[in-house]
Amino acid sequence: MPASPLAALAPAALWSAFADLCAIPHPSRHEAAVIAFLKGRADAKGLSAEIDAKGNLIVRKPATPGRETRPGVVLQAHVDMVPQANAGTPHDFAVDPIRPRVDGAWVAATGTTLGADNGIGAAAMLALMEDAEIAHGPLEFLFTVEEEIGLNGARAVAPGVLKGDILLNLDSEDDTRITIGCAGGRDVVVALPLARAAAADMTFLDVSVKGLKGGHSGLDIHLGHGNAIRILARVLRAAREAAPSLRIARIAGGSARNAIPREAQAVIAVAKAEEAAARTAVATRLTEIRAELAHADPGLAIEVATAAAEPAFAADASAALLRAINACPDGIGRLSDTLPGTPETSSNVGVIATTETGVQVTCMVRSSVDSARDALCARIEDAFGLAGGSATLGAPYPGWQPNPDAKILGLLSEIHAKRRGAAPEISTIHAGLECAILGAAYPHWEMASIGPVIRNPHSPDERVEIASVGHFWALLTETLSAV
Secondary structure, eight states, X not given: OOOOTTTTOSSHHHHXXXXXXXXXXXXXXXXXXXXXXXXXXXXXXXXXXXXXXXXXXXXXXXXXXXXXXXXXXXXXXXXXXXXXXXXXXXXXXXXXXXXXXXXXXXXXXXXXXXXXXXXXXXXXXXXXXXXXXXXXXXEEEEEESOOTTXXXXXXXXXXXXXXXXXXXXXXXXXXXXXXXXXXXXXXXXXXXXXXXXXXXXXXXXXXXXXXXXXXXXXXXXXXXXXXXXXXXXXXXXXXXXXXXXOEEEEEEEOSOTTBOOOOXXXXXXXXXXXXXXXXXXXXXXXXXXXXXXXXXXXXXXXXXXXOOOOOEEOHHHHHHHHHHHHHSOOEEEEEOSSSTTSEEEEEEEEEEEEOSSEEEEEEEEEESSHHHHHHHHHHHHHHHHTTTXXXXXXXXXOOBXXXXXXXXXXXXXXXXXXXXXXXXXXXXXXXXXXXXXXXXXXXXXXXXXOOOOEESTTSTTOEEEHHHHHHHHHHHXXXXXXX
């Protein structure tokens, strides 16, 4: 077997562990194999390891001699990843391994998400489980599942199971930052019932939006990347103004509610006499939107091709669908009053799919203010309600309120400053971290989140900076020795 392209990187134990994780498919809802692998490694070291009813793995490692009375530390990372692949990259995330590659100062994948979010954190935990040199107090390793689809693994962790006093979450994405707070969130799934009927004597067109950057719907929401679903609705709305006969036969876009959609596609029917006008309207809107996104998302492309005939929604129902998508809140809703420039509340129109009974749209709302989160959910519900749709709201999860006086924060900051020659940035993020859920079950914990530099998570452009992984590992190991 050829050597892993990561074999020459340092710290060797962490990168070796990450290569092992890449070899095991682990998208959300398919984590059983990677959890079994991690438990096998714990068992081989004689560590206590148990899998709970949800599929989370808890491993306990005793303190090194003489440190038994030190505060217990819980290390936590999630093992699932967001499955995103470029168009033209055949990849079955439930079966195929991730193919990491070294790209200069970075590690990336080949045409897919890398899973550095949160595979680097999980790999660091595996390396620590097996390390015999680093001095530490009592350690617990919590590997959670289904983080990317609603923090479901963390929700299932029962109070009292974990014995530590400090939580170090390893799911942050900048090695110069220590995170001490995060946004809460809620999913909104809308069902819009629409009936299909034959579309006789009409021309069918396949309209595809491609080439967008996408990205994490929380961490990247402020970058202004195009949302393929919203762009598709916008160009189809313009096409309908030029071709009033327009009917939608099928529409799809996005693949995860927490990833900004990079691609979307629809099959439409128009009267033959209106085809030219519809094509012209699409081309005109494309020119306008490309100019708007010239800096934030310059790769936008829209392709129009002839398609086969199929049943389609009525013209008025198609118009109502487009209006609802166009009216649905997307992007930043409000900036923070206390942290200037930081998003407080946002929404992401993440997935749209045609069903047997109509269309389903999945949105994700984030906010550090619970009332603002729920108000934005209500706006989404109302936008589709006016078109005859109904919404199902997922279970909300709270934000993580920062504690700037936590002792673990002071220790991390001191070690970071000594190592890097500058104090770290102390911040909150506009994304969900499992700290919010776990902290509610263990309110006595002091908590902080650290990690390496990861860019473009939740997209095939995801990459992790090699040098930053070394900084992250040093901060983590020195902190565990000093607690």
